[in-house]
Amino acid sequence: MSTLSPEAALALADRYWRVCGEVRALPSYADQNFRISGEHGDYVLKVAHPSWAYADLDLENQAMLTLAAREPSLQWPRVMSSIDGEHLLALFMEDGVQHVRMLSFVPGMTYAEAITAVSPNRRPALHESLGRAVGLLIRGLADFRHPAAGRAQDWNLMSLPAVRGEIAHIEDAALRAIVAAQAESFCAKLPVWRAQLPITVLHNDANDLNVIVVLDGQGGGKVDAIIDFGDMCTSFRLCELAIACTYAMQHEADPVACAQAIVRGCLDLCPLTRVELEQLYDFIVARLCHSVLMATRAHREQPDNPFVLVSQQGVRALLHTLAGIDPNAIVAPFLETCHE
Incomplete structure (x- = not known):
């Protein structure tokens, strides 16, 4: 080109x-x-x-x-x-x-840039604003249809089975064991989830570089925009929330509290079903596994390119952390409230 x-x-x-x-x-x-x-x-x-x-x-x-x-x-x-x-x-x-x-052009700072400028005591409010932005995204695309929305997309979590072969190429043995267990479990549940969980058209990439934050000058900030629609696909509605949680949690010492604030903000605007919430942990962990497997493949294909693994430190650290927590820890406060 x-x-x-x-x-x-x-x-x-x-x-x-x-x-x-x-x-x-x-x-x-x-x-x-x-x-x-x-x-x-x-x-x-x-x-x-x-x-x-x-x-x-x-x-x-x-x-x-x-x-x-x-x-x-x-x-x-x-x-x-x-x-x-x-x-x-x-x-x-x-x-x-x-x-x-x-x-x-959408002004502001990326979430990855802004998070370091937000005071620790103001971060929960930022996390809730991220959740509300995700709620608006889900609500706004609720009945959106387009002929190209069913296209194959590498980052669609429904495509995770296609990269399971990369598990064998993960060099870190402890990480390889976690990814193998979690990815195989997720893939085995896909047929049931296809029948149980709402499926819709997704933005599919509310990561910390595609979320735009406006600072208030007093140590706080709020999410003002979500950009970059290049990874759109049709998949589980829950993926939208799981992806936002996955990237925001990597910036926090208490990732569970971070995810809870995001969920709270999302549910304020967009109720999810109880069965969706019960799978949120699995979807967050699956997104992390997906990232590891995609990076492993890219590194195998481009071994001299140092950038293909540049974002993996946070991904892998969070995956290790989540592997040791109660799967219901994030959503427990929300399961007894009313959802659709």
Whole structure:
């Protein structure tokens, strides 16, 4: 994929969206993203990698449009229409046809950055605000449908069986034993859960780099946005909450209390069934196992790339911690209250 210069990106923004201003490239794994700061606000021009299909990007756009309309209290990225009224353009470039779109830039700090600036006594409020954001996400996409939502997605927890072969390649014996036991247990329960648990379209990636926090200047902060819809899929509704818990818990000395605050915030806005709550521990642990297995595969395929394991320290530490706690510890306070 040839590299688009910032100047060329700005020319596209001006021609198709009449957006002008200062432009700079943003880091991205595969796509090319450019932040444009203009008189009327900040925007992100996104040039998709040629491997992305129109339907995949339309799925993301339609989800953001739906959430902006249904749950406006959170600052979802806004999808900007071109001067011709289109929200996703197929433009002929050097590498062929590529899809281009414009989103609003969401200000604030990532959760991973902001958590160190929040006072310890204010963290429970931040955790509850994360839970409320997840509740809005679940509620806003409750009956959302799209033809591409059923696509295969590596990070869909329903796909965990496909990476079980990586267990044998985990070098740490103690970690390998935990992942083997937990992943095999989760995979064995999948057929029953498919019949029991609500399944819906998910954002599927409310991790600490995709959650945006606004600080209040007094040692506190609240979640103001969730970004990056690239991992959307159809899976268990519970995954949305489990994923948010998984990444926030890694920053805390008391991960159980952290998860309880997130659950409390979520349930304030989006009741879950008792049977869902009873599986939350299994889903959190499964997400951690999934992360270990995906990183193990990436490291095996790219042994000289130091970045494929960069986020694993927190993941593996939390997995060891959770392996030694009561599976009901997180949800016990909520099981006797009323849910759907």
